[in-house]
Amino acid sequence: MAGQSLIDDYVDALAARLRGPSVLLGDLLTEARDGLQDAAESYLDAGFDPEEAQRRAVADFGPVPRIAREYQAELAVAQGVRFIRSLLLLIPLVHGLWELNRLLWVDASQPDWYRTVAQATDLTSWVLAASAAAILLAFRWLARLIGDTRLVGRLAGAWSVGAVGVYGFSLLTVVVATAGVEPALLLVSPPVLLATVVTFAVMGRLVLLARRCFVLVA
Amino acid sequence: MKADALRGHLDALLLATLDGRELHGYAIIEALQLRSGGALDLPTGTVYPALRRLERAGYVRSEWTTVSGRQRRTYQLTTAGRRALTAERAAWREFTTAIEGVLGSGPWPAKA
Numbered sequence: 001m002a003g004q005s006l007i008d009d010y011v012d013a014l015a016a017r018l019r020g021p022s023v024l025l026g027d028l029l030t031e032a033r034d035g036l037q038d039a040a041e042s043y044l045d046a047g048f049d050p051e052e053a054q055r056r057a058v059a060d061f062g063p064v065p066r067i068a069r070e071y072q073a074e075l076a077v078a079q080g081v082r083f084i085r086s087l088l089l090l091i092p093l094v095h096g097l098w099e100l101n102r103l104l105w106v107d108a109s110q111p112d113w114y115r116t117v118a119q120a121t122d123l124t125s126w127v128l129a130a131s132a133a134a135i136l137l138a139f140r141w142l143a144r145l146i147g148d149t150r151l152v153g154r155l156a157g158a159w160s161v162g163a164v165g166v167y168g169f170s171l172l173t174v175v176v177a178t179a180g181v182e183p184a185l186l187l188v189s190p191p192v193l194l195a196t197v198v199t200f201a202v203m204g205r206l207v208l209l210a211r212r213c214f215v216l217v218a
Numbered sequence: 219m220k221a222d223a224l225r226g227h228l229d230a231l232l233l234a235t236l237d238g239r240e241l242h243g244y245a246i247i248e249a250l251q252l253r254s255g256g257a258l259d260l261p262t263g264t265v266y267p268a269l270r271r272l273e274r275a276g277y278v279r280s281e282w283t284t285v286s287g288r289q290r291r292t293y294q295l296t297t298a299g300r301r302a303l304t305a306e307r308a309a310w311r312e313f314t315t316a317i318e319g320v321l322g323s324g325p326w327p328a329k330a
Contacts, residue, residue, distance in 0.1 A: 062261025
């Protein structure tokens with residue numbers, strides 16, 4: 001339809017300013033396009049020509065930079081939730097792998113300091129997992145308490161970066177401590193090597209997600 | 219009425235518009251304009267993120283449905299949304315009664 005170009009241009013300009021989870025982004029843009037088309041049809045019914053109807057619909061929708069800020073805030077919050085869910089899923093996975101290794105492969109030669117490091121790492125992991133679960137459980141309550149979506153996005157971004165820093169430090173501590181107990185174990189033992197590779201892969205994924213949280217609210 | 223004046227009331231206005239019915243985004247905007255006699259002047263693009271915020275808060279739920287032969291995202295109040303609307307209405311009545319008592323009473327009687 002020849003008269004679609006103004007709405008297409010507007011939605012394209014909005015899309016160019018937005019970043020975030022692709023499913024939600026597509027959903028938001030589809031809804032925006034529907035709303036613009038509904039408004040244009042309403043102006044058409046009121047007797048305006050197609051181009052003027054679209055021009056008015058786009059003008060009513062608001063300036064792209066302002067509307068993009070509001071949409072981006074929603075996307076940033078969704079990214080934060082995605083990070084928290086990933087953290088909740090990945091912490092038990094990494095913990096399980098290292099726990100298995102500690103029991104099956106490095107148990108016999110564990111010095112006291114290694115046990116202390118392992119216990120501290122466990123505690124850090126479970127505190128992070130518990131706080132992530134608490135945030136998800138209290139999510140609706142938090143949304144009601146903090147009405148400003150941009151502030152929610154910033155808080156989610158700050159928590160994500162902090163969490164990934166703390167978790168990354170604790171995971172690296174386990175890897176270094178295991179190397180300290182028996183350096184060859186990290187490379188020679190397939191289960192320990194697997195746990196190390198999975199640990200670095202998990203950390204890479206979490207750093208990427210946390211970085212996105214941070215970038216989306218910037 | 220300008221957007222800045224509406225900002226603090228937008229959530230309550232949206233909840234009131236959805237009271238007892240399920241509507242898609244543009245129908246909500248039309249209902250807002252109709253009920254306000256066209257006095258509500260806010261960029262319509264701000265309504266959609268506000269609806270998502272209300273959904274995040276658990277006050278509304280949404281789904282893609284077919285309306286007039288087209289797929290549209292429609293919204294309806296949840297139980298929590300109805301409770302929030304009742305509270306907003308009570309707070310608004312209290313506020314307007316207090317303001318009306320001061321602004322609507324005219325000058326003080328002259329001292330004897």
